[in-house]
Amino acid sequence: MSFLTVDRLNQVYTDVYTNEHTVAIDDVSFTIPAGEFVSLIGPSGCGKTTVLNIVAGFVEATGGAVQLEGVPVAGPGPDRGVVFQDFALFPWKTVLANVAFGLKMNGVGKAERQATAQEMIDLVGLSGFERKFPHELSGGMRQRAAVARVLATEPSIMLMDEPFASVDAQTRRVLQQEVLRIWDLRRTTVLFVTHDVDEAVFMSDRVIVLSTRPSQVQADIRIPIERPRSWTDMHTNEDFVSIRRELMGMLGVEGAEVAP
């Protein structure tokens, strides 16, 4: 049995004013086994976020079904931890309180949630910043705190929607490596949405490519690059270079070189 099953998803949005219909996703199916890191890429507006939001339970699909560990998804739940592009931290809470928040919601006692939150803060490299507020942190640090907050609740699957889109290119590469390091320790199943082909290939065990809207799965590509991975080796890694080229071709952005 697959860990996550996305079966013939279809999503039609209806404009409440004009009653116009937009078929965002037509027929999207894929499965993810436990412990796999899978990215979803595709042209802008093809419905990547829609798929992720349906898996998260934020959007109810107009057709098809999602099952997590054999249980149909029918709304948000603590088994799915979501990391958004814009950090989604509470500005009035410290890093420690932000990371402990989900545990509090799950009814975990104070001593235990402080200890778990501290462990996660250490894991993401934010030791020493526990008492800081989000505005006192850089974008990269805020995103680390957001990852720590999701990890603390031990979700069955992490759903990440362009989590590094708001940070600069340099920080993004550091965070990609950091998230992989943390993922290697825990091997939580991940569904990761990104625009960035290099990021998808670098991070993932598999990359699923959606076609233009109304989208379907255009390709499902296994990434055989050994782990642990580092950016330093990527531009000379034959698999990285050839898969990247193949994906760029599918997305119609041929010719782009790998940034050193």
Ligand SMILES: Nc1ncnc2c1ncn2[C@@H]1O[C@H](COP(=O)(O)OP(=O)(O)OP(=O)(O)O)[C@@H](O)[C@H]1O
């Ligand atoms: N709530 C909504 N109401 C109406 N249309 C929507 C809604 N959400 C998304 N759409 C439309 O559905 C399509 C898919 O959107 P979605 O955000 O899922 O795509 P995406 O691939 O994540 O986009 P991007 O690459 O630009 O982030 C788009 O045409 C978008 O305008």
